[in-house]
Amino acid sequence: MAEYRICVVGAGAVGEQMVRLLRRRGFPAREIVLFARSDRTQEIDGESYEVRTASAEAFEGFDLAFFAGTEGAKGASQTYGWEAVKRGCTVIDNGDDFRMDDRVPLVIPEINPDALDRHQGLIANPNCSTSIALMALGPLHRAYGLRRVVVSTYQAVSGSGAGAVRELEAQVRSWVAGEEMACEAYPHRIAFNVLPKIGSLKNGTPSEELKMSRETHKILGDDSIRISCTCVRVPVFTGHSEAISVECAQEVDPAAARELLEQAPGVRVVDDPGNEVYPMPVDSENREDVLVGRIRTDSALDKGLALFVAGDNLWKGAALNAVQIGEALIGRGMM
Template identity: 50%
Template sequence: MSRKYNVAIVGATGAVGTQMLECLEEREFPVGNIKLLASGRSAGQTLEFKGHAVLVEELKHDSFEGVDIALFSAGGARSEEFCPSAAKAGAVCIDNSSAWRMNPDVPLVVPEVNPEAISGYTKKGIIANPNCSTIQMLVALKPLHDFAGIKRIVVSTYQAVSGTGNKAVEELRVQTGELLNGRPANNEVYPHRIAFNCLPQIDAFLENGYTKEEMKMVDETRKIMGDAIRTSATCVRVPVFFGHSESINIETEKKLTVEKARELLEDAPGVELVDDPAEHEYPMAMDAAGADAVLVGRLREDLSLENGLNLWVVADNVRKGAATNAVQIAELLIEKYLK
């Protein structure tokens, strides 16, 4: 009988936590015992896993006895506090927050891009999940980089409200209904109304004029793909429930034609090429929602640059941008390291 692994989900009642639970079941991950952990406010709820109701327990430092893999999606502060406790108890932590991403002793992993980095988990017992926008961008760019060598990336993101969590999803829903019925819409989650609007701010602004979200894409790309790639990002919140979209421009070391890029992307792991403009076929958030593939299209050469290419990339930010990526890391972990 193949080995089964005891898994804990920290932040189990949140948008990403519930998706992690669903992904474990969908992908038939060999779960022995499942432990669902959350704050005291959520403890006592039940969630379903493989047809059985599982009680949500309060997250404590002694919650990880007997746990092999701990999937964290409870925010940076809780990850900083509880990941060391989980690792000390013998669990390998796969953390979805930004708390450990830039720690030099913690691997930052996108399975389709740098699976070999997982081996570094032994230093702290922690593997970091990149930012959702970084994940989908690098899944799309990896095959192009391997062929042509990317020198520079300019990316503008159009990010769904689910990236902020369930409260933001509800705020967009309520605001939309209020406005369509001629009533004023209140905003609590974001500094401005999100319904029928776009907000060119995700996370706090830094002294350099960029937001934390934008600098995550810059710094994480460098850590995952190498210091030679320069990245500039503009991140925008849009009134979409699920699915981040990105307009990406790359400059490459050698010429990369549209035809060659299509050929590379057609065979790339985790990528679905959707690129037939004549038939109005291109990646859209509504098609990515609920799926794990990174959709790529609108390929065209940059008319202002000798070795430039433009592309449009869309993915479900809660699935591939968070939960699915974490479960894929866990799959590689048990395949190659936790035998």
């Protein structure tokens, strides 16, 4: 098997997870180099990696570049994405700069791998909440046809970056000590609280909710699906959870839906609520599969089904999906 020169742009939480998963999954990498704002050496899982200062010229000679940008972190892919492509490097971008660009496929390998055939050198990773939801919604749409989707998300603070993780921990310590809680990452305290707005407002709708709708339409190739979404930040370190109700074009039996999802790649059905078995973010951390459970009829919707999902937002919601896109490119003979 051919081996590839790999670079990861961004040495933060998602970048580290990308390197970790490239190694864990045995990606055929001859070399892995990190790009960031300054030169240094960074240790990941006991192994030292060279960190180089990012520049357009730095991408010369690399086969594949993983851009690890987190949500709302502008700059790296805007500055270097197409520059890397010009230099013969295929780019997989975790940020949101090019997701809705007509030139750029938006890909979940288990759901729409054929979209890779149309790439022009740059491929986008979906938003974390979209990826986790569609691992369940994709198979249901193929089998029953989705007409309406209503989603409420419960999103971990790690989706906002390392600073938000530190802030939650510091606020919990302050609460225990009876001290005032400092708020920097969020406008209000996150400890023992929930924040029902993620992202900036665009025409009165938070950007996180717009992403869920637009990205779902693009990935599933169906703009007719009506989508209502409320995205909520919760005091959980890692692991996004989502309560989802769907209205289908065909009658859907919960037992048949459960069997369908049990066969879906990348999904693990965890559904025995009578014995307190259901998806939880704590169980999704460092797990490649998305957990799906609480599968039941939703009587409020015509031909309705309700379910609950949980997934690691740093893995399937970011780094893992990007690595899987790289694997899919190789598997399709496109590298």
